[in-house]
Amino acid sequence: MLSRIPAPRRLFNQLGIFRHGYNAQAEYAYDVFEKHFARVNPKPGFTCLELGPGDALASAVFTPAFGGSGSIQVDVAPFAREEIDIYLAMEALAKSRGRNPPSLAQVRSLNEILSVCNGEYLTSGLSSLREIPTASVDFVYSQAALEHVRANEFLETMKEMRRTMRTNGVASHHVDLKDHLDQGLNNLRFSDGVWESDLMAGSGFYTNRISCSEMKDLMEEAGFVVEIEDVRRWPVPPLPRKALAPRFRDRSDHDLTISGFVAVCRPR
Secondary structure (H helix, E strand, O other): OOHHOOOOOHHHHHHHOOOOOOOHHHHHHHHHHHHHHHHHOOOOOOEEEEEEEEOOOOOHHHHHHHHEEEEEEEEOOOOOOHHHHHHHHHHHHHHHOOOOOOOOOOOOHHHHHHHOOEEEOOOOHHHHHHOOOOOOOOHHHEEEHHHHHHHHHHHHHHHHHHHHHEEEEEEEEEEEEEOOOOOOHHHHHHHHHHHHOOOOOOOOOOOOOOOOHHHHHHHHHOEEEEEEEEEEEEEOOOOOOHHOHHHOOOHHHHHHOOEEEEEEEEEE
């Protein structure tokens, strides 16, 4: 109901709801980029693709700071905040950590930041991925984004990501399987007919309910060799099976106790 109120999203963000991540916080965004970068270790001059940058285009600033030549940020809508101070803080932090970001001293808009940093912001989701040239990307990453890709678009999204990557490219994806209702698995209570409706999918808490093992299988079907790392678990499934929608009741305890993981994907 709240998602249907015609109020600015920033107002909801201030109330702690409908946030599109924490990339506007310089230290958080830097640490996320650094962890994915260290996992992939791309060669100097790399091109970076970030899926789901959310509320700030941090990878546009950090890609050249870490030795990259340019970046692409793909999201399903223009969620990124445009306050210049957000990006000046990222530049300052990168410098304080011994990096060499482009100077943003003269920029006056987000478009100017993208121009200075050789970044490109695309906001039509899967359609935007299809616009990226084949074999043009070296380093792909996402932070708590893949679980938000619509279930019926997930495989095609993975195939498009594979197409954009060079043969020696690597992708690093941090996936959060906790629901956005109570940090459990309450999203598994609903039938597909309810949960996959446009009403629910556009209400700010949609996740695709694809399990760790299912996601790995889909990534492999798209043409990747996949390693699952950094698995985080609940000690027991957070919901009893009788509370789950029928199609999830046969899901293994192995999958039902996984709250998050990292998938490292290399083109096969």
